[in-house]
Amino acid sequence: MSFKLALVSLAVSLLARIPVVQSSEDYPLLPTWKCTTSEGCLQQNTSVVLDQDSKLAHGAAGSRTTADYSAMGVSTSGNALTMYHYVKTVAASPRVYLRGEDGKYVLMSLLNQELSVDVDLSTLPCGENGAFYLSEMAADGGGGAGAGQGYCDAQCQGYCCNEMDILEANSMATAMTPHPCKDKTCDKGGCGYNPYASGQRNFWGSGKTVDTSKVFTVVTQFVASGGKLSQITRKYIQNGRQIGGGGTISSCGSEGSTGGLTGMGQALGRGMVLAMSIWNDAAQQMAWLDAGSNGPCTSGQGTPSNIQSQHPDTHVVFSNIRWGDIGSTTKG
Template identity: 80%
Template structure:
């Protein structure tokens, strides 16, 4: 074989090997049924599954092919319509983040929620102590994950990780002691990183959220987030809860989110919701601030030091969150029996 041809073939083989290491990962996606609803037609089950964030997998050294068993090792399991995210697995932090995937197209599900739509989910965060965050939120990622949705690529949010900025709607950031709902609109790379959130405790409702309180976080409950629009523009985001068959009001309303000329304001957030956003779910803690911005000081009842990751791991090693029965569609359509 001529030397030039040998060199060419060797280069091709090296390229293929590199592509196998850096290209999309082949994996089995755990099935997670969800429902899309209308007031006229009820709720229709969707062919959906979940995919682990690619960067999280690579950070754990999980290159190559994947399987459902690997998801378990990363703290992710599904059962029926329920997704469980476990922070620690075998004494090691997994802290998984997953996205909702259309199993038919192998692209992310794009939820369009601006025009009088709502998103509901049943939540069990009874095992989340101070310092933990069970997050259920929307990110304006590309439907194809910028080329690899099937392996969890393309993440972006309003904090601009790796300079990837995009609109972010934090539907629920919570533990058993505190919660917040926060739009983070972006106009280009100008993002409202702090957001314009609603936290019941910070708003003076000190007995609203927690074990045995108005929203009893020791038990499962339904979180309903409604996006009201007028004249094609998002005008209000409203939160309510359902527990033990009863609707609980007072969950908060957001009708302003900064100037449109800056990061886009509530109008810009609505435009992103109209274009379609990807559902992300994660569990994490915060070594830098110990989640004080969510649950300590004026934001919640947690004391200094309670949110330390080392304390959480030693005292709450089984901390996890369960998201189930995910439904989206016309306002009033997702929680009908």
């Protein structure tokens, strides 16, 4: 009996030395606002959760560990989210999702609604992308929202689903692009609007109409007619002045094959998850966004090695996120 007791005592001693694995993590708080024209804007007690792949890339084992958000380039302060691409010379390239008090992703139902956000892109050079977009992910992340699971998009990463790129941008160029899907057939190229590509060569950039060296507000309106999405309209606000000319999208491919603008509107009506990320593109150097006919950047400027060596501090700040009735998010 004494031998057995000794073994039990030894086992207890060894177990006590094994570190406890955390079952949850401290999600950085990021208050947002849901607005109506009648009652104004009501604060939502929201937070952000890192995408599962971001955690795995940095050695975390999903929901079984407490993720170190700062080590992965993510921090919040008040209503502002800051994401760094590089942390101590390592590419973090984080992606996060908006999370509600119930532990699920927030589903934004935006048909005949608008979404606004304040943006600071001043440190994003050619080849970098500060992305603010919507994905028709499941609210519970397939059972893993707390771990940042369940990602999908129109490129069929994870799985195929509707994607609405509200803002893909750096300090040199920008685009907004709906990517509707019908079943597993998605419009991967999308129906984007890029001011530079449309001939507005002095619209976007440092010191230009939308001065990307300073903070500004991006307002995207999803206008419906007869219960269907009829157009997506963009406007900007900077220094207290509204700036038009941000673009309007009134069609998007074949309704029969990918769902078209109608399908995009149906997804917006059902509710989509807000995703935010910062990344660059070794294969194409983000030329589809900011070079050639799409922007003023030249070949070679947008390589990841060039960005890391010349712009190691590159980061994006999204703040003051509001959604609701058209005209309500920037009232006053």
